Amino acid sequence: MEAGTKIHPGTTALLATFGYAKVKVSKRPIVGILSTGTELLDVGDELTPGKIRNSNGPMVEAQLKRMGMMYQSYGMLEDNLESCQHMVEKALAETDLLITTGGVSVGDYDYLPVIYERLGATVLFNKIAMRPGSVTTVSVLNGKLLFGLSGNPSACFTGFELYVRPAIEKMMGSLAPYLPQIEAELDEAIPDANPFIRFMRGLWTFGADGVTARPAGFNKTNAVSSIARGNCIIVLPPGEHGYERGAKVKLLLLGSEQGVSTWNI
Amino acid sequence: MEAGTKIHPGTTALLATFGYAKVKVSKRPIVGILSTGTELLDVGDELTPGKIRNSNGPMVEAQLKRMGMMYQSYGMLEDNLESCQHMVEKALAETDLLITTGGVSVGDYDYLPVIYERLGATVLFNKIAMRPGSVTTVSVLNGKLLFGLSGNPSACFTGFELYVRPAIEKMMGSLAPYLPQIEAELDEAIPDANPFIRFMRGLWTFGADGVTARPAGFNKTNAVSSIARGNCIIVLPPGEHGYERGAKVKLLLLGSEQGVSTWNI
Numbered sequence: 124m125e126a127g128t129k130i131h132p133g134t135t136a137l138l139a140t141f142g143y144a145k146v147k148v149s150k151r152p153i154v155g156i157l158s159t160g161t162e163l164l165d166v167g168d169e170l171t172p173g174k175i176r177n178s179n180g181p182m183v184e185a186q187l188k189r190m191g192m193m194y195q196s197y198g199m200l201e202d203n204l205e206s207c208q209h210m211v212e213k214a215l216a217e218t219d220l221l222i223t224t225g226g227v228s229v230g231d232y233d234y235l236p237v238i239y240e241r242l243g244a245t246v247l248f249n250k251i252a253m254r255p256g257s258v259t260t261v262s263v264l265n266g267k268l269l270f271g272l273s274g275n276p277s278a279c280f281t282g283f284e285l286y287v288r289p290a291i292e293k294m295m296g297s298l299a300p301y302l303p304q305i306e307a308e309l310d311e312a313i314p315d316a317n318p319f320i321r322f323m324r325g326l327w328t329f330g331a332d333g334v335t336a337r338p339a340g341f342n343k344t345n346a347v348s349s350i351a352r353g354n355c356i357i358v359l360p361p362g363e364h365g366y367e368r369g370a371k372v373k374l375l376l377l378g379s380e381q382g383v384s385t386w387n388i
Numbered sequence: 389m390e391a392g393t394k395i396h397p398g399t400t401a402l403l404a405t406f407g408y409a410k411v412k413v414s415k416r417p418i419v420g421i422l423s424t425g426t427e428l429l430d431v432g433d434e435l436t437p438g439k440i441r442n443s444n445g446p447m448v449e450a451q452l453k454r455m456g457m458m459y460q461s462y463g464m465l466e467d468n469l470e471s472c473q474h475m476v477e478k479a480l481a482e483t484d485l486l487i488t489t490g491g492v493s494v495g496d497y498d499y500l501p502v503i504y505e506r507l508g509a510t511v512l513f514n515k516i517a518m519r520p521g522s523v524t525t526v527s528v529l530n531g532k533l534l535f536g537l538s539g540n541p542s543a544c545f546t547g548f549e550l551y552v553r554p555a556i557e558k559m560m561g562s563l564a565p566y567l568p569q570i571e572a573e574l575d576e577a578i579p580d581a582n583p584f585i586r587f588m589r590g591l592w593t594f595g596a597d598g599v600t601a602r603p604a605g606f607n608k609t610n611a612v613s614s615i616a617r618g619n620c621i622i623v624l625p626p627g628e629h630g631y632e633r634g635a636k637v638k639l640l641l642l643g644s645e646q647g648v649s650t651w652n653i
Contacts, residue, residue, distance in 0.1 A: 124616065130450075131450065131454065131642075131643055132447050132448075132450035132451040132454060132545065132615075133447070133545065133589070133615035133616040133617070133618060134616045135443075135446050135447050135449075135450040136443040136444070136446065136447035136450075136541050136545070136615055136616065137443070137613055137615070137616035138431075138446075139431045139441055139442065139443035139445075139446040139447070140440070140441055140443040140541075141441075142431060142432065142433070142434075142435070142441055143431070144431040144432045166403075166404045166407060166408070166409040167407065167409045168407070169407075170407070175405070176404055176405055176406075176407055177404065178400075178401040178402070178404035178405040179401070180404075181400050181401065181403075181404040182397050182398070182400050182401035182404070183397075184400075185395075185396065185397035185400040185401075186397040189396065189397060276401050276405075280397065280398065280401070298649055299648050299649045300649070301648050301649070301650065302648070303594070303648050304594045304648060305570055305594055305599055306594070306598050306599070324398070329568070329569045329570055329571070333571050334570055334571070348402055350397075350398035350401055350402070351389065351398040351399045351401065351402040352398070353398060376641075377396075378396055383564050383566050383567070383568050383569060385566065
């Protein structure tokens with residue numbers, strides 16, 4: 124077995140056959156999660172005017188769980204610079220990689236940039252030419268990666284799958300750090316054009332026409348309901364035209380454990 | 389959200405947004421695993437003449453883990469009818485579904501058929517027209533399903549994914565109990581014909597030619613090494629001829645969490 128291979132049921136059988144009850148593996152990084160935004164309530168809270176519940180924290184936890192990762196949640200940042208800095212320092216000391224959600228859009232009221240500057244973090248990149256997720260910001264401090272994901276659920280989700288996932292996989296030495304890709308035909312037109320590459324939550328199925336895919340729903344950045352229905356990300360290269368029904372597109376597959384409803388040979 | 393939907397990161401976000409910190413879910417069945425075969429050693433044991441290590445027990449545990457299932461392993465059956473029957477009764481009392489591996493081929497020295505007859509289990513089906521896994525036997529006792537999987541690793545693996553997996557998913561009310569399917573072109577000929585449908589461990593990749601697949605290796609039923617390399621099951625309908633390179637075949641996808649090594653748009 125090659126280094127960087129994941130241990131799955133087949134490799135477990137192979138190891139058992141040859142008497143390897145224990146093998147050396149890569150350490151799984153411990154990931155910290157911090158949600159920012161003074162508009163955020165906890166999941167159990169009643170809604171009040173101008174507030175929304177924190178869905179990105181639980182979503183990122185579930186994205187990490189799906190990868191088999193360990194994480195430590197540091198809740199939501201308080202509205203006080205000193206206590207915020209203390210929490211970020213604590214998170215950095217206890218984890219191998221830090222994910223923050225929110226506070227990266229222009230005009231956000233947020234302490235993170237100030238704290239990172241105080242601590243001496245270096246911004247590696249931000250303002251990515253993609254939709255959603257353009258505000259994804261990745262920094263580094265003492266060799267630790269800090270992923271600043273958007274506060275918008277779809278952008279946060281996409282930022283995780285496209286940037287955080289492969290980084291974590293690489294930290295474990297994975298030979299296959301990216302989401303699996305296949306090709307599909309759109310079974311619904313996407314008429315609007317976009318000068319940026321788009322990653323749209325989609326639903327793929329396999330039938331008599333092969334693999335077809337359609338957008339999972341209302342595709343605004345903040346449409347959390349489309350994430351719930353999707354089982355893939357449809358990749359739409361930039362251009363001056365939209366996409367017709369039947370157009371060939373690439374899909375990034377999410378969680379094959381979801382299965383399909385019918386069995387056909 | 390429809391009943392029978394799996395809770396994944398996207399649905400977690402949706403539930404959090406609308407304030408559902410707790411939701412009612414289906415009970416996960418507890419699965420029992422029993423390995424049979426007087427030739428079996430534990431993984432940590434030294435090999436001795438005529439013996440092999442038990443790889444099916446750990447493999448089935450890993451297949452259940454990949455599905456997020458809870459299981460109870462009852463080790464390997466002893467060479468004594470009364471203690472075997474006691475162990476089977478204990479397993480049946482403590483679990484919702486029982487998987488046994490081995491002891492279903494003609495000529496196997498095994499107490500399971502005797503015990504099942506004593507307990508009054510009804511055989512639902514066996515001797516399936518497929519390769520591998522033809523000896524898969526499914527019985528029922530007091531409403532509990534008993535899956536008798538082959539002692540051959542590949543047949544055991546295939547029997548689990550094709551029969552046990554959808555049964556467990558259905559017990560939880562899943563709307564999508566089967567493995568996802570896609571179509572691929574063979575990038576290697578499979579010259580031998582077979583009058584039975586075959587399920588061959590394969591490796592699929594996506595490149596300039598779309599999705600292509602090839603057998604994972606030496607494809608004898610007992611070739612545990614091919615399971616370790618595969619990321620899909622290639623479905624080969626029965627016929628009087630083999631398959632040429634470029635032939636279209638269907639794939640059942642295993643564990644998309646394995647990812648791919650390159651990112652291409």
